[in-house]
Amino acid sequence: MLELKGICKTFNAGTINEKRALSGLDLTLEDGDFVTVIGGNGAGKSTMLNAIAGTFPVDAGKVILDGEDITKLTEHKRAKYLGRVFQDPMMGTAPTMQIEENLALAARRGQRRGLGWGITEKEREQYRQALAGLGLGLENRLTSKVGLLSGGQRQALTLLMATIRKPKLLLLDEHTAALDPKTAAKVLELSEEIIARDHLTTMMITHNMRDAIKHGNRLIMMNDGHVILDIRGEEKSKLTVADLLAKFSAVSGSEEADDKLLLS
Amino acid sequence: MSALLNALPGAISQGMIWGLMAIGVFITFRILNSSDLTVDGSLATGGAVCIMMIRSGINPWVALAAAFGAGLLAGLVTGVLHTKCGIPAILAGILTQLSLYSINLRIMESKANQPVSIDKYDLLVSSRNAGSVSFQNPIVLLLIASIVIIGILYWFFGTEKGASIRATGANAAMARAQGINTAGNTILGFMLANGIVAVSGALLAQYQGSADINMGRGAIVIGLAAVIIGEVLFGKIFKNFALTLLAVVIGAVIYYIVLQAVLMMGLNTNDLKLITAVIVAVFLTIPYIKGKHPGKRAVKGGNGNA
Numbered sequence: 001m002l003e004l005k006g007i008c009k010t011f012n013a014g015t016i017n018e019k020r021a022l023s024g025l026d027l028t029l030e031d032g033d034f035v036t037v038i039g040g041n042g043a044g045k046s047t048m049l050n051a052i053a054g055t056f057p058v059d060a061g062k063v064i065l066d067g068e069d070i071t072k073l074t075e076h077k078r079a080k081y082l083g084r085v086f087q088d089p090m091m092g093t094a095p096t097m098q099i100e101e102n103l104a105l106a107a108r109r110g111q112r113r114g115l116g117w118g119i120t121e122k123e124r125e126q127y128r129q130a131l132a133g134l135g136l137g138l139e140n141r142l143t144s145k146v147g148l149l150s151g152g153q154r155q156a157l158t159l160l161m162a163t164i165r166k167p168k169l170l171l172l173d174e175h176t177a178a179l180d181p182k183t184a185a186k187v188l189e190l191s192e193e194i195i196a197r198d199h200l201t202t203m204m205i206t207h208n209m210r211d212a213i214k215h216g217n218r219l220i221m222m223n224d225g226h227v228i229l230d231i232r233g234e235e236k237s238k239l240t241v242a243d244l245l246a247k248f249s250a251v252s253g254s255e256e257a258d259d260k261l262l263l264s
Numbered sequence: 265m266s267a268l269l270n271a272l273p274g275a276i277s278q279g280m281i282w283g284l285m286a287i288g289v290f291i292t293f294r295i296l297n298s299s300d301l302t303v304d305g306s307l308a309t310g311g312a313v314c315i316m317m318i319r320s321g322i323n324p325w326v327a328l329a330a331a332f333g334a335g336l337l338a339g340l341v342t343g344v345l346h347t348k349c350g351i352p353a354i355l356a357g358i359l360t361q362l363s364l365y366s367i368n369l370r371i372m373e374s375k376a377n378q379p380v381s382i383d384k385y386d387l388l389v390s391s392r393n394a395g396s397v398s399f400q401n402p403i404v405l406l407l408i409a410s411i412v413i414i415g416i417l418y419w420f421f422g423t424e425k426g427a428s429i430r431a432t433g434a435n436a437a438m439a440r441a442q443g444i445n446t447a448g449n450t451i452l453g454f455m456l457a458n459g460i461v462a463v464s465g466a467l468l469a470q471y472q473g474s475a476d477i478n479m480g481r482g483a484i485v486i487g488l489a490a491v492i493i494g495e496v497l498f499g500k501i502f503k504n505f506a507l508t509l510l511a512v513v514i515g516a517v518i519y520y521i522v523l524q525a526v527l528m529m530g531l532n533t534n535d536l537k538l539i540t541a542v543i544v545a546v547f548l549t550i551p552y553i554k555g556k557h558p559g560k561r562a563v564k565g566g567n568g569n570a
Contacts, residue, residue, distance in 0.1 A: 023348045075440045076443050076444055079442060080443055082441075086437075091438060092441070093440055094435045095435065097434055104427065105427060105428065105431050105444070108442075109442045113418075113427075113428045114423070115425055116423060119427075210531055251421065
């Protein structure tokens with residue numbers, strides 16, 4: 001499904017701020033995998049997702065999606081295959097455009113945008129139903145500007161936009177981190193529902209180890225720009241937070257790592 | 265007072281021509297959320313191309329279309345400099361504007377001013393007819409032109425393509441995540457804006473009876489003034505996109521009427537640019553200051569991408 005082969009990325013190379021974010025990252029995802037990603041700050045989690053999404057060119061390595069080498073593809077061309085939700089609720093939507101306009105933009109992801117009307121009456125009905133599924137009352141606010149929505153509503157909408165056209169891969173970059181606990185739980189529950197319903201191959205970064213254990217069929221831990229732990233299936237379902245912390249210390253060989261992981 | 269009334273038709277005509285120009289500014293400033301200083305040059309380019317073609321006996325409508333094409337090209341250069349060469353939008357616009365000064369002189373055969381007389385040529389608009397009560401009055405044609413241009417833009421920004429330009433201005437990161445080519449859309453927006461500005465320049469040159477190398481100086485500020493006056497006066501009531509554009513044109517007309525009035529009160533013409541700049545600075549400051557006060561939330565971006 002997805003293959004990352006020896007991905008390297010260094011930011012600000014040759015300067016005092018040089019930061020090696022990914023160092024020979026290898027990872028293979030199977031069709032239908034729901035992978036949760038954990039790791040301390042600077043471990044390379046977001047950089048990995050951005051490398052897949054094409055936010056920047058990688059220094060070395062290959063990104064292969066469904067057999068196609070997309071390493072050289074620009075960000076907007078790859079978007080055809082990817083659904084993305086960001087940490088910042090402001091980032092995933094156009095605030096000055098209406099809810100239905102945002103959805104219509106997302107529904108045309110990967111398609112040619114021509115001079116046809118930007119949104120059709122038939123679509124409106126579909127959007128109304130899809131929004132009703134979120135259970136946030138947005139189905140009656142199709143023409144409201146997205147800027148008027150709360151952070152949680154925006155994240156739920158972004159999630160809907162990311163999946164309204166079924167992506168090959170769904171990338172969730174700490175998408176509940178900026179929300180209050182109750183809203184975060186709601187958005188996470190929605191994510192789980194949509195992923196299960198559409199059988200989406202998913203990568204979800206989280207800082208919450210309970211969530212990382214509870215959701216998905218596979219868990220990876222990153223440190224220093226590569227994967228240091230990869231647990232799946234049966235073994236994953238038996239994991240506890242204490243196990244994870246112990247494993248992290250063992251693999252990374254650092255006592256401080258516990259705190260780093262917990263506090264970050 | 266009667267002097268002002270006499271001057272009113274002229275002020276309205278000029279305001280409407282500048283209103284078209286301000287629509288171009290609106291596209292870059294509000295829809296693309298960028299600043300394009302190309303317009304100071306492309307306005308004169310539009311005027312130069314149109315006048316030189318009319319002088320060589322070409323139909324004024326064809327000349328007007330050619331001016332539009334020249335404006336598209338000017339926008340293309342700025343757009344490419346900005347998105348493909350990584351030059352900040354403001355600087356890219358300044359570079360194009362500066363180079364257009366030389367190009368405009370070339371177009372005008374190295375003369376700073378090229379006259380075109382209504383007696384000799386069949387001009388679309390002329391200040392000579394500003395006071396006439398007939399279809400020759402420039403207000404008639406300008407009104408139709410404004411309605412047609414606003415109508416076309418209303419349609420265009422409602423299409424899939426237009427919506428992707430709006431998304432590019434509203435949130436470029438989101439646009440790319442949704443598969444929108446933000447660089448291409450930015451270029452297209454700059455082209456469209458400068459095409460409209462050049463059309464405005466072509467009409468302005470015909471109206472005043474000559475193309476002038478300096479006719480675009482400070483155009484961006486006048487355009488901004490029109491956009492802001494329109495938003496301040498009509499922002500609360502005009503929510504529809506077409507009405508928002510109409511507000512821009514009305515803003516330009518009001519600007520010219522006020523200008524006419526203060527000139528008649530004995531103000532020096534040379535002080536106009538200073539006064540315009542101060543007005544724009546003040547109106548740009550008000551929403552910012554309001555936004556900083558607790559309890560009063562500024563509407564970010566005004567009616568942008570409406």
